[in-house]
Amino acid sequence: MRGADGAAPMRGGIDLGGTKIQAIVVSGDSGVAGEARHPTPRDDGPGGVAAAMAAALREAAAQAGVEPGELVGVGVGSPGDVDSVAGTVANAGNLPDWQGSFPLAATLSRDLGTRVAVGNDVSVATNAEYALGAGRGHDSVLGVFWGTGVGGGLILGGEPWHGRGAAGEIGHMVVKRDGAKCPCGNHGCVEAYAGRSAMEAEARRRLEDGHHTDLFKLMVRHGKPRLTSGIWERALDHGDKMTADLLDRAVKALGAGIASAVNLIDPEVVILGGGLGVRFGERLGPAIRERMERNLFNHDAPPAFRIASLGDLGGALGAALLVTER
Amino acid sequence: MRGADGAAPMRGGIDLGGTKIQAIVVSGDSGVAGEARHPTPRDDGPGGVAAAMAAALREAAAQAGVEPGELVGVGVGSPGDVDSVAGTVANAGNLPDWQGSFPLAATLSRDLGTRVAVGNDVSVATNAEYALGAGRGHDSVLGVFWGTGVGGGLILGGEPWHGRGAAGEIGHMVVKRDGAKCPCGNHGCVEAYAGRSAMEAEARRRLEDGHHTDLFKLMVRHGKPRLTSGIWERALDHGDKMTADLLDRAVKALGAGIASAVNLIDPEVVILGGGLGVRFGERLGPAIRERMERNLFNHDAPPAFRIASLGDLGGALGAALLVTER
Numbered sequence: 001m002r003g004a005d006g007a008a009p010m011r012g013g014i015d016l017g018g019t020k021i022q023a024i025v026v027s028g029d030s031g032v033a034g035e036a037r038h039p040t041p042r043d044d045g046p047g048g049v050a051a052a053m054a055a056a057l058r059e060a061a062a063q064a065g066v067e068p069g070e071l072v073g074v075g076v077g078s079p080g081d082v083d084s085v086a087g088t089v090a091n092a093g094n095l096p097d098w099q100g101s102f103p104l105a106a107t108l109s110r111d112l113g114t115r116v117a118v119g120n121d122v123s124v125a126t127n128a129e130y131a132l133g134a135g136r137g138h139d140s141v142l143g144v145f146w147g148t149g150v151g152g153g154l155i156l157g158g159e160p161w162h163g164r165g166a167a168g169e170i171g172h173m174v175v176k177r178d179g180a181k182c183p184c185g186n187h188g189c190v191e192a193y194a195g196r197s198a199m200e201a202e203a204r205r206r207l208e209d210g211h212h213t214d215l216f217k218l219m220v221r222h223g224k225p226r227l228t229s230g231i232w233e234r235a236l237d238h239g240d241k242m243t244a245d246l247l248d249r250a251v252k253a254l255g256a257g258i259a260s261a262v263n264l265i266d267p268e269v270v271i272l273g274g275g276l277g278v279r280f281g282e283r284l285g286p287a288i289r290e291r292m293e294r295n296l297f298n299h300d301a302p303p304a305f306r307i308a309s310l311g312d313l314g315g316a317l318g319a320a321l322l323v324t325e326r
Numbered sequence: 327m328r329g330a331d332g333a334a335p336m337r338g339g340i341d342l343g344g345t346k347i348q349a350i351v352v353s354g355d356s357g358v359a360g361e362a363r364h365p366t367p368r369d370d371g372p373g374g375v376a377a378a379m380a381a382a383l384r385e386a387a388a389q390a391g392v393e394p395g396e397l398v399g400v401g402v403g404s405p406g407d408v409d410s411v412a413g414t415v416a417n418a419g420n421l422p423d424w425q426g427s428f429p430l431a432a433t434l435s436r437d438l439g440t441r442v443a444v445g446n447d448v449s450v451a452t453n454a455e456y457a458l459g460a461g462r463g464h465d466s467v468l469g470v471f472w473g474t475g476v477g478g479g480l481i482l483g484g485e486p487w488h489g490r491g492a493a494g495e496i497g498h499m500v501v502k503r504d505g506a507k508c509p510c511g512n513h514g515c516v517e518a519y520a521g522r523s524a525m526e527a528e529a530r531r532r533l534e535d536g537h538h539t540d541l542f543k544l545m546v547r548h549g550k551p552r553l554t555s556g557i558w559e560r561a562l563d564h565g566d567k568m569t570a571d572l573l574d575r576a577v578k579a580l581g582a583g584i585a586s587a588v589n590l591i592d593p594e595v596v597i598l599g600g601g602l603g604v605r606f607g608e609r610l611g612p613a614i615r616e617r618m619e620r621n622l623f624n625h626d627a628p629p630a631f632r633i634a635s636l637g638d639l640g641g642a643l644g645a646a647l648l649v650t651e652r
Contacts, residue, residue, distance in 0.1 A: 140489060152590065156482060163466060163592025164627065172623035173586035175503050177578060186621050188582075252503060256514075260499035261590055264478065266489025295512050297498035301490065 010066055012057050012074035012114075013320030015121065015313075016040070016049070018094030018148070023056035024316040025064040025071065030132055032313065034063030040095065046102035049095060054111040069113030075322030076104065076116060077124035077315045083165075084322075087118050094148070117322040121315055122168060125308075126153025127160055128318030129271045134306040140267040142303070144170055144258060145274035146250075147229075149183070150191040156265065171195065175256040193253035196276060199246050200227040206242060213242035229279040236283075250276075251284055255291020263297045273308030281307030336392055338383050338400035338440070339646030341447065341639075342366070342375070344420030344474070349382035350642040351390040351397065356458055358639065360389030366421065372428035375421060380437040395439030401648030402430065402442060403450035403641045409491075410648075413444050420474070443648040447641055448494060449486055451634075452479025454644030455597045460632040466593040468629070470496055470584060471600035472576075473555075475509070476517040482591065497521065501582040519579035522602060525572050526553040532568060539568035555605040562609075576602075577610055581617020589623045599634030607633035 010033060015022040018040060025034040036059035041048045053076070054068075061068045068074070080092030087105025092098040105116040126135075126143030135141040135155065143153035150171030154161040161167055171191035172184055179188030183197055192198050203215050215235045219227055222234075235243040258270055272281055272288065289305045296302055310317055336359060341348040344366060351360040362385035367374045379402070380394075387394045394400070406418030413431025418424040431442040445453075452461075452469030461467040461481065469479035476497030480487040487493055497517035498510055505514030509523055518524050529541050541561045545553055548560075561569040584596055598607055598614065615631045622628055636643055 154591070156487060157485075159483075161482060161591070164594060164629075165592070166624045166627070167590065167592035169589040169592075169623045172589045172621075173499070174501055174582040174621050177501050177582045184623055186623070188621075189623075256500040256503045260586055263495040263498045264493065264587055264590060265480070265487070266491070266493035266495075268490060295498075295500050295514075297495045297510055297512070297515075298492045301492070303490075 009072045010064060010070070011320045011323040012061065012068065012071045012112075013316040013318070014053050014057055014074065014076045015315030015319055016053060016076060016078045016095075017121070017315075018079065021049075021053050021056045022312065022316045023053070023060040024313060024320065025057075025060045025066065026317065026320045030317060030320065033065075034060040035313070035316070036060045036063065042096045045097040046089075046095070046104070047107070049098070050102075050104060050107045050111070054108055057112060067113075071112075071114045073115040073117060073323035074108065074112060075124070075319035076108065076118045077121040077319040078104065078118055079121050082118055082120045084117065084119050087116065089118060119319065119322050120162075120168075122151035123153045123160055123162065124318035124322065125273060125315045126155060126168075126271070126318070127321055128310055128314045129273065129308050130155045131321055132317060133309040133314065134271045135269055138268040138304070140265070140269075142170070142258070142261055142265065142267045142270045143308075144254070144270060144272050144277065146194060146254065146272060146277035147274035148197050149195045150254070150257075151274070152261070154265070154267075156267075170257055170261050173257045173260050175253050175260070190253045190257035194250035196227065196229065196232075199232075199250060203227065203242060203246060211242055214238055214240045215243060229275045232276070233279055247280070247284065251287045252291055254288050256295055258288070258292045259295030262292065262303055263295075266298075267303050269304040269306060271306050271308050273314065278308055278311065335398045336390060336396070337646045337649040338387065338394070338397045338438075339642040339644070340379050340383055340400065340402045341450075341641030341645055342379060342402060342404045342421075343447070343641070344405065347375075347379050347382045348638065348642045349379070349386040350639060350646065351383075351386045351392065352643065352646045356643060356646065358643075359391075360386040361639070361642070362386045362389065368422045371423040372415075372421070372430070373433070375424070376428075376430060376433045376437070380434055383438060397438075397440045399441040399443060399649035400434065400438060401450070401645035402434065402444045403447040403645040404430065404444055405447050408444055408446045410443065410445050413442065415444060445645065445648050446488075448477035449479045449488065450644035450648065451599060451641045452481060452494075452597070452644070453486055453647055454636055454640045455599065455634050456481045457647055458643055459635040459640065460597045461595050464594040464630070466591070466595075468496070468584070468587055468591065468593045468596045469634075470580070470596060470598050470603065472520060472580060472598060472603035473600035474523050475521045476580070476583075477600070478587070480591070480593075482593075496583055496587050499583045499586050501579050501586070516579045516583035520576035522553065522555065522558075525558075525576060529553065529568060529572060537568055540564055540566045541569060555601045558602070559605055573606070573610065577613045578617055580614050582621055584614070584618045585621030588618065588629055589621075592624075593629050595630040595632060597632050597634050599640060604634055604637060
């Protein structure tokens with residue numbers, strides 16, 4: 001299929017997040033021809049989210065000079081339990097009223113007039129780094145996405161590895177048996193120390209215990225509803241001791257968890273992404289890497305360690321790759 | 327190629343261990359036609375070990391009524407760093423004077439008059455359970471071999487996964503950051519709590535600190551040079567408190583490590599093997615499984631959990647499978 005003007009066909013990609021929807025339209029070589037970003041609506045459930053996704057994609061398509069129906073297809077990277085065969089999403093905890101299974105692919109496909117493929121957000125972002133970013137030229141990739149939670153994605157032998165559908169949960173590898181309680185309910189997971197939500201909860205506990213921090217003052221001053229990665233960075237810049245301490249704790253947990261994963265699957269490259277990963281990559285990446293290397297079984301052959309290179313568009317670019325993968 | 331009497335061709339398999347060499351000859355359907363077991367010689371370096379391996383294989387072949395040269399080939403499962411393409415083995419710490427690289431495949435091939443393939447012992451044993459044992463019918467398998475150390479093997483998508491050559495080190499996944507020192511030099515590894523060597527070292531430390539145990543008395547009484555899995559079992563049967571405590575510690579570390587691995591790769595089945603794994607499978611398997619399930623991210627869909635079913639011959643059977651894999 002070719003566009004109306006005979007040019008190579010275009011694909012759409014949508015990265016669905018808890019706070020924002022990022023849509024793009026890309027050409028055959030994954031060059032970005034149009035993009036749009038909308039906030040994720042909180043009030044109208046999955047249907048409202050799907051409508052906002054379609055609107056964002058339409059805007060990106062208009063920028064690229066194509067109708068959505070002219071696209072070869074649209075790929076979606078989504079949180080929650082994704083059934084890529086059925087095109088459904090369930091248990092998306094960060095999205096409004098999205099516990100049951102919602103037919104996201106069918107809904108968007110009807111609305112946009114083209115076929116829609118849905119994949120797991122972290123897996124899709126790992127695939128983008130593998131195909132287009134920091135993992136290019138490698139056969140096996142461990143993607144580590146350090147943000148609100150800690151997610152992971154695997155490329156093994158040049159193909160995404162999903163296991164029985166739930167592989168990649170590096171954030172829930174145990175680095176401290178009987179350790180800190182994790183948002184998942186277990187104890188001692190990487191995410192219990194390194195996830196932004198868990199770090200914020202720990203900062204509140206310490207504040208209530210009488211320890212000093214400027215984290216929450218900075219949050220209020222900058223009009224944020226939570227401790228965003230930007231707030232953590234400002235607090236670190238201000239020399240806030242609790243911030244330095246909590247980030248050090250996160251670095252140690254990430255290093256140990258990544259080392260465990262490397263000892264098990266021995267990938268060629270580890271790619272650190274996610275909101276905190278990209279923001280602190282330059283600054284804390286070397287410390288995470290050092291902590292990882294300390295716990296490698298094979299000290300002589302550490303994997304390459306890189307920061308994700310596709311930035312904010314990685315998720316949407318990876319989503320667009322789902323289209324040709326079908 | 328067919329045997330002299332027109333029967334289906336046979337293959338050889340050798341499992342090379344630190345204390346024994348197990349050789350078998352199998353028919354096309356992996357039925358055992360002959361077997362022999364020799365102690366691993368301690369005095370003549372890699373060359374002496376290779377000669378003993380050839381002798382064991384010849385004995386198994388004689389039992390099967392074939393000449394070694396009539397075999398389609400012989401597979402070897404070896405500890406240490408195995409280069410299966412070059413057919414060499416290096417750094418086999420449990421074997422005598424075996425640090426440098428030794429051309430094991432070429433040496434055996436010359437001696438036996440048939441082609442020889444070499445693979446990693448744990449990987450080969452995992453493959454045997456996948457093809458012939460407790461993993462039959464599954465597409466993805468995590469093999470956990472609990473013995474002197476704790477090794478692991480992976481089958482992903484029906485194929486062994488080796489990473490860059492060193493995958494499967496589940497024994498060196500970190501379950502207690504900054505925890506107990508492991509024989510590998512790192513801290514907090516599964517093997518630091520669960521490996522038989524590490525458990526014996528910990529029992530000695532506790533004894534020297536004035537704690538009571540009958541472990542070493544039983545070892546002497548039964549004429550063993552170390553705390554074998556049989557000695558651990560006797561001590562547990564005798565109600566030795568330190569034994570129960572150290573095994574409990576091992577169970578917890580194994581459970582957490584296996585959970586971490588499952589959270590990362592999401593296999594269909596976990597198979598527990600190895601000297602301690604097979605000996606204590608019935609007795610401690612349920613506790614390891616319970617500990618694993620406690621730390622799963624996806625509590626609703628635990629993998630199947632099985633004890634290795636091929637027993638002592640698993641390694642040699644897996645080694646024989648290397649022949650048809652070439």
